[in-house]
Amino acid sequence: MPNKEHWQHQLESIHTIKAAGLKHWEPIHSGSSNYIFKVTTSAGLWIVRFNRAAMGISRQEEHRILEKIKPLDIGPNVIENDPDAGHLITEYIDQPTWQxxxxxxxxxxxxxxxxxxxxxxxxxxxxxxxxxxxxxxxxxxxxxxxxxxxxxxxxxxxxxxxxxxxxxxxxxxxxxxxxxxxxxxxxxxxxxxxxxxxxxxxxxxxxxxxxxxxxxxxxxxxxxxxxxxxxxxxxxxxxxxxxxxxxx
Incomplete structure (x- = not known):
């Protein structure tokens, strides 16, 4: 995994994060093949995912799906989804996973x-x-x-x-x-x-x-x-x- 300076630069290069005021970030090790971070901004806590290529996944279709489920109020609240830039930003859900x-x-x-x-x-x-x-x-x-x-x-x-x-x-x-x-x-x-x-x-x-x-x-x-x-x-x-x- 790239070093801390690399990810600091990557996070700061996203206009939405910079505009929100980046305060703190930490990696989340969730077993995903993507790079995922919990990010603290002046606007709140966010999850930032940097996409990695994966067989059978279309990021454009994921974008389409997240738009389709948005009115249902069952998925994550999306702050920004940019498949071309390779990142997804959602609100951090401070809730326990199911057992x-x-x-x-x-x-x-x-x-x-x-x-x-x-x-x-x-x-x-x-x-x-x-x-x-x-x-x-x-x-x-x-x-x-x-x-x-x-x-x-x-x-x-x-x-x-x-x-x-x-x-x-x-x-x-x-x-x-x-x-x-x-x-x-x-x-x-x-x-x-x-x-x-x-x-x-x-x-x-x-x-x-x-x-x-x-x-x-x-x-x-x-x-x-x-x-x-x-x-x-x-x-x-x-x-x-x-x-x-x-x-x-």
Whole structure:
């Protein structure tokens, strides 16, 4: 990672930060492949993300998605998003991340379902972001994927295609719905939309289900065909085996 002087210069070179009055900054080590900082300005606390290139991510599409969810009041409050300059500035959310126990709380689970229903209701089309297309890109470019993982992914993509699942992928989905991206006790905020794209609500539920090791099938959307569930679950399990090998 570049040194402190480099990041001081980078932060000061952003007009919005300079105009707000930069006071203090510190890196946030969140496990992201981006460079992320908590920045104190005279205008308040902000999160500043300097983008790094990542397979399957379009920063222009992320910008489009953040604009689409803005009226829903469920995402981060964006101060400035400049994909061309390579940075995203949002308000700092001084709220705890969710815990597994929160999904056992009826009121909080209801809050999550309502938020998910809002963005799942958005029609969205950007085929490169659809999971089957994105996975084929990964399989082509990521090195040293175990053969069994590749077979599992391709078999379940094909099975879901035969069952008509991919044709039903026409709404916005988050694609990285885990507890670390759910913030707040009274007012839920869902963060980290860089992998969001064209999908089906079932995928978000299955990703969350896999992450927390809970069966959430009672909350699956009404339009889910029962025959989709098993191959989609297998696909999510196989996907999670990609990440230790994700460097191309």
């Amino acid at each position: 597994r126990s929160d999904l056992k709380n009826h009121d909080k689970l209801n809050q999550l379902k309502q938020a998910m229903n809002k963005y799942h209701a958005i029609d969205y089309e950007y085929l490169p972001s659809r999971l089957d297309h994105r996975l084929r890109l990964y399989l082509k470019n990521i090195k040293k994927i175990p053969e069994r993982t590749t077979i599992d992914i391709l078999e379940n993509i094909q099975k879901l295609d035969f069952l008509g699942f991919w044709r039903a992928n026409n709404s916005l989905y988050h694609s990285d719905l885990n507890l670390g991206n759910l913030l707040g006790d009274d007012s839920l905020r869902i963060i980290d939309w860089e992998f969001a794209g064209q999908g089906h609500p079932l995928l978000d539920w299955l990703i969350l289900e896999h992450e927390v090791k809970m069966n959430l099938s009672d909350h699956f959307p009404d339009d889910v065909l029962p025959v989709w569930i098993a191959p989609a679950r297998r696909l999510i399990r196989a996907i999670m085996k990609l990440w230790p090998h994700e460097s191309p």
